[in-house]
Amino acid sequence: MSRAATPRKSFGSDNHAGVHPEVLRAIAEANTGDAVAYGADPWTERATAELRRLFGTEGDVFFVLNGSGANVLGLGLLLRRHEAVICAESAHINMNECGSSERILGTKLLAVPAPDGKLTPDMIAGMLTGRGDDHRAQPGVVAITQSTELGTCYTAGELRKISEFCSASDLRLYIDGARLANAAAYCGCSLADMAGYADAVSFGGTKNGAMGAEALVVMRQDDAARVPYLRKQHMQLASKMRFLAAQFIALLTDDLWLRNASHANAMAARLAAGLAELPGVEVVHPVETDAVFARLSPQHIDALRREWMFHVWDEATSVVRWMTAFDTQPSDVDAFLESISAVTRFT
Numbered sequence: 001m002s003r004a005a006t007p008r009k010s011f012g013s014d015n016h017a018g019v020h021p022e023v024l025r026a027i028a029e030a031n032t033g034d035a036v037a038y039g040a041d042p043w044t045e046r047a048t049a050e051l052r053r054l055f056g057t058e059g060d061v062f063f064v065l066n067g068s069g070a071n072v073l074g075l076g077l078l079l080r081r082h083e084a085v086i087c088a089e090s091a092h093i094n095m096n097e098c099g100s101s102e103r104i105l106g107t108k109l110l111a112v113p114a115p116d117g118k119l120t121p122d123m124i125a126g127m128l129t130g131r132g133d134d135h136r137a138q139p140g141v142v143a144i145t146q147s148t149e150l151g152t153c154y155t156a157g158e159l160r161k162i163s164e165f166c167s168a169s170d171l172r173l174y175i176d177g178a179r180l181a182n183a184a185a186y187c188g189c190s191l192a193d194m195a196g197y198a199d200a201v202s203f204g205g206t207k208n209g210a211m212g213a214e215a216l217v218v219m220r221q222d223d224a225a226r227v228p229y230l231r232k233q234h235m236q237l238a239s240k241m242r243f244l245a246a247q248f249i250a251l252l253t254d255d256l257w258l259r260n261a262s263h264a265n266a267m268a269a270r271l272a273a274g275l276a277e278l279p280g281v282e283v284v285h286p287v288e289t290d291a292v293f294a295r296l297s298p299q300h301i302d303a304l305r306r307e308w309m310f311h312v313w314d315e316a317t318s319v320v321r322w323m324t325a326f327d328t329q330p331s332d333v334d335a336f337l338e339s340i341s342a343v344t345r346f347t
């Protein structure tokens, strides 16, 4: 795969990677003749049927153009007009979507500081104190991210506890699954296992080898019946839907989605193992999926960034995020480790 855009492999994000060749091939194969628009085509029929089965949903599956759109659509589906969303402070919907849920849905995000990016029933319970007070936004939805923005995963037990708490507390559960594949690869659990705890879940393709395709999986039929209208209102109804569906067909063929995610995770694990040998670099979150968060001195960060692309996650604490992708090679990781070792050797 060409690396023309950056001289070296980027560790900036899993969506710095290009498109998996099988996905490109599937798009090209779908580019034969005409097909009815807006999802009434055989590719969409096949991909949604396969995803319905994989997620074990009685509801339905809806393709959308991007992860933020999936989140706004999913949250908008589950929320009533006076309701708020409880989420982790680090949640993408809170930090990185330009306030779109608040702007577009008119909701309020009730963000909770969450070490390792994970909510617990106790943290959720702490946000319910204003219930019944008509001066306060009423929590209606809990939004969690799997895997989290900090690269960690909820275990099946943790998901079950949150789900039970939500059911008992009249809260609906939404999962931002932009990296659900990486979580499945780490936990060894099925997509249906994880989705079964939620009311709606997004399933990311873009960070896992697609060119740009995400799915919203809605678990109940009565919810699913409203999605087509909301998807159109949120401008997430693609007219040439077959090309979104074709990307998922490629990802689902021979479990490419799982192979890609497992590979990305393995590359992050390789990076973390190499870092363990290096004094001067502290890994600050458990490395469970495709992200490594590390603390090193600001001078070392500057020196490394002259050669490598990655993001400083938190300047105040000198923490960086290094991400791998489906196409990261062991040699990319080793070369990066060599550079890290070279700059941190001299303090």
Ligand SMILES: Cc1ncc(COP(=O)(O)O)c(C=O)c1O
Pocket (backbone or CB within 6 Å): 065, 066, 067, 068, 069, 071, 092, 093, 145, 148, 149, 176, 178, 179, 206
């Ligand atoms: C956890 C999470 N959710 C949602 C998104 C949104 O995806 P998009 O950039 O396609 O809108 C991202 C993208 O970085 C993400 O990391």
